Amino acid sequence: xxxxxxxxxxxxxxxxxxxxxxxxxxxxxxxxxxxxxxxxxxxxxxxxxxxxxxxxxxxxxxxxxxxxxxxxxxxxxxxxxxxxxxxxxxxxxxxxxxxxxxxxxxxxxxxxxxxxxxxxxxxxxxxxxxxxxxxxxxxxxxxxxxxxxxxxxxxxxxxxxxxxxxxxxxxxxxxxxxxxxxxxxxxxxxxxxxxxxxxx
Amino acid sequence: xxxxxxxxxxxxxxxxxxxxxxxxxxxxxxxxxxxxxxxxxxxxxxxxxxxxxxxxxxxxxxxxxxxxxxxxxxxxxxxxxxxxxxxxxxxxxxxxxxxxxxxxxxxxxxxxxxxxxxxxxxxxxxxxxxxxxxxxxxxxxxxxxxxxxxxxxxxxxxxxxxxxxxxxxxxxxxxxxxxxxxxxxxxxxxxxxxxxxxxx
Amino acid sequence: xxxxxxxxxxxxxxxxxxxxxxxxxxxxxxxxxxxxxxxxxxxxxxxxxxxxxxxxxxxxxxxxxxxxxxxxxxxxxxxxxxxxxxxxxxxxxxxxxxxxxxxxxxxxxxxxxxxxxxxxxxxxxxxxxxxxxxxxxxxxxxxxxxxxxxxxxxxxxxxxxxxxxxxxxxxxxxxxxxxxxxxxxxxxxxxxxxxxxxxxxxxxxxxxxxxxxxxxxxxxxxxxxxxxxxxxxxxxxxxxxxxxxxxxxxxxxxxxxxxxxx
Numbered sequence: 084x085x086x087x088x089x090x091x092x093x094x095x096x097x098x099x100x101x102x103x104x105x106x107x108x109x110x111x112x113x114x115x116x117x118x119x120x121x122x123x124x125x126x127x128x129x130x131x132x133x134x135x136x137x138x139x140x141x142x143x144x145x146x147x148x149x150x151x152x153x154x155x156x157x158x159x160x161x162x163x164x165x166x167x168x169x170x171x172x173x174x175x176x177x178x179x180x181x182x183x184x185x186x187x188x189x190x191x192x193x194x195x196x197x198x199x200x201x202x203x204x205x206x207x208x209x210x211x212x213x214x215x216x217x218x219x220x221x222x223x224x225x226x227x228x229x230x231x232x233x234x235x236x237x238x239x240x241x242x243x244x245x246x247x248x249x250x251x252x253x254x255x256x257x258x259x260x261x262x263x264x265x266x267x268x269x270x271x272x273x274x275x276x277x278x279x280x281x282x283x
Numbered sequence: 284x285x286x287x288x289x290x291x292x293x294x295x296x297x298x299x300x301x302x303x304x305x306x307x308x309x310x311x312x313x314x315x316x317x318x319x320x321x322x323x324x325x326x327x328x329x330x331x332x333x334x335x336x337x338x339x340x341x342x343x344x345x346x347x348x349x350x351x352x353x354x355x356x357x358x359x360x361x362x363x364x365x366x367x368x369x370x371x372x373x374x375x376x377x378x379x380x381x382x383x384x385x386x387x388x389x390x391x392x393x394x395x396x397x398x399x400x401x402x403x404x405x406x407x408x409x410x411x412x413x414x415x416x417x418x419x420x421x422x423x424x425x426x427x428x429x430x431x432x433x434x435x436x437x438x439x440x441x442x443x444x445x446x447x448x449x450x451x452x453x454x455x456x457x458x459x460x461x462x463x464x465x466x467x468x469x470x471x472x473x474x475x476x477x478x479x480x481x482x483x
Numbered sequence: 484x485x486x487x488x489x490x491x492x493x494x495x496x497x498x499x500x501x502x503x504x505x506x507x508x509x510x511x512x513x514x515x516x517x518x519x520x521x522x523x524x525x526x527x528x529x530x531x532x533x534x535x536x537x538x539x540x541x542x543x544x545x546x547x548x549x550x551x552x553x554x555x556x557x558x559x560x561x562x563x564x565x566x567x568x569x570x571x572x573x574x575x576x577x578x579x580x581x582x583x584x585x586x587x588x589x590x591x592x593x594x595x596x597x598x599x600x601x602x603x604x605x606x607x608x609x610x611x612x613x614x615x616x617x618x619x620x621x622x623x624x625x626x627x628x629x630x631x632x633x634x635x636x637x638x639x640x641x642x643x644x645x646x647x648x649x650x651x652x653x654x655x656x657x658x659x660x661x662x663x664x665x666x667x668x669x670x671x672x673x674x675x676x677x678x679x680x681x682x683x684x685x686x687x688x689x690x691x692x693x694x695x696x697x698x699x700x701x702x703x704x705x706x707x708x709x710x711x712x713x714x715x716x717x718x719x720x721x722x723x724x725x726x727x728x729x730x731x732x733x734x735x736x737x738x739x740x741x742x743x744x745x
Contacts, residue, residue, distance in 0.1 A: 179657045351630060398526075398567060447619075
């Protein structure tokens with residue numbers, strides 16, 4: 084028969100939300116239900132046993148809950164860092180258009196892509212520091228003109244936009260892309276500059 | 284500075300899925316990263332410290348996980364009165380066939396069960412992430428071949444398929460023919476009908 | 484339908500057999516229905532009949548089992564339960580086995596034929612193994628029922644995520660796609676002025692008759708090219724959606740016909 088302390092720990096760990104004292108009492112069949120004071124005392128004991136551990140028991144407005152103390156956020160946050168996914172196709176296409184057609188307005192990007200642009204994409208690109216507003220087109224509404232930044236060039240290890248494959252070769256991009264993939268596989272990320280097509 | 288044990292506890296409690304050793308290592312900045320053996324030893328120590336508590340550390344197919352032991356399910360299940368966690372016989376039988384006969388086609392499942400499979404079952408199993416298509420059998424129609432996933436093993440608290448209870452030996456399956464032949468030789472066709480109980 | 488043979492003797496009280504259900508043991512009228520629906524198929528039903536009578540699966544009394552099986556089938560049909568075709572296939576098989584067993588034995592032995600029951604026994608056993616495996620699987624401790632992931636809340640979900648990496652190749656790949664699509668979109672916009680869907684809807688309606696069916700393929704003019712075919716198809720779909728015409732196909736892969744709805 085598990086101890087009261089272990090049962091409370093189990094229930095709090097399994098719960099997905101804070102639990103009020105009454106809710107904690109309800110997990111016991113009536114015949115075995117502890118008194119409220121007993122429960123409170125055991126909860127205090129449990130809280131004390133977490134000294135120096137990776138978990139703490141606190142009481143918030145909606146009840147008791149177990150949480151990971153703030154001290155551990157440097158490690159815990161790296162858990163999600165390690166799980167970064169990749170950017171959406173829409174974002175990459177938008178970025179590609181800004182790179183090759185800059186300065187460009189949002190409306191122009193939408194016209195080429197044939198779909199309207201979700202707000203998040205331009206925000207993400209700006210937060211990442213890869214694009215910035217460089218002016219406004221003098222048409223009704225004065226839409227912002229976007230261009231790439233130095234940070235963008237740095238990330239891709241480019242000295243200037245001229246090092247990118249020329250847009251004129253766009254029809255050849257399939258070939259270039261395959262070539263790049265091949266080289267990227269062969270080379271380490273350090274040799275990014277070496278991935279430029281030799282005739283570019 | 285928290286101890287390694289406390290950090291591992293915090294990270295495992297914060298994670299939403301089992302964590303592999305490599306993922307656990309990645310939460311440490313490179314300069315502070317423990318050696319694998321050290322991590323393993325600390326995990327063992329952590330597991331030992333849960334003796335008599337409401338939590339246990341186990342290793343399933345996709346990695347390490349903290350979980351509330353089975354002993355506590357009477358109390359924990361009272362938290363969610365109406366949570367439905369039972370599965371139909373049809374679903375369990377289908378799952379059992381995929382588990383023990385993987386990779387297997389839908390038609391092969393139907394042949395053993397003697398009934399056609401309702402579409403909902405395979406869909407449920409796939410939605411739960413328990414099974415996936417791993418290829419196609421090279422016969423007309425190229426039917427999909429199904430196999431179980433790590434998520435299936437995780438859910439059933441298993442590290443690998445080898446931990447499953449063995450499939451009951453086919454009782455005399457190879458000898459049935461011989462056995463029946465023997466009996467047929469011994470008995471006349473008259474006595475065959477006589478073996479039937481006079482039901483009434 | 485005689486179901487009394489299926490009903491067990493309920494109990495004996497002071498030596499007196501009870502053949503009627505005790506009044507306090509009320510079985511709801513649809514209980515039998517639920518009971519019958521609980522079978523997972525003909526093999527499951529057969530295994531049930533065999534187990535209930537403690538019969539040896541290697542030596543099934545075919546005549547008796549066939550009779551009981553047929554009784555159940557008749558009952559299911561009487562209750563208008565939807566009977567899967569597999570049940571009827573099994574009934575035919577059982578009847579066949581029964582008739583083959585009635586053949587004179589010398590013929591059986593000389594022909595070195597298998598016992599006609601062998602294949603049935605094999606399938607019953609095979610299915611029984613997986614029934615047991617399913618039960619064993621169900622008995623394993625599992626998440627949500629027996630085990631629960633232990634989780635502690637995070638005070639604040641850290642937002643400092645490392646942004647995803649991007650390779651130059653990916654970027655060029657994206658550019659190729661968007662340019663390819665831009666060409667398509669551009670051409671489409673020019674074509675749309677010539678062949679609008681609305682316009683084509685009117686043309687299709689004009690061509691159709693409310694009484695006679697017109698072959699679906701007659702609506703398309705190959706000389707208009709791909710875009711023309713697409714616009715016509717869109718027009719037909721739009722007309723269908725607006726319930727202005729109906730499509731008819733006599734059987735799978737047969738020609739499709741279309742007529743105006745009145």
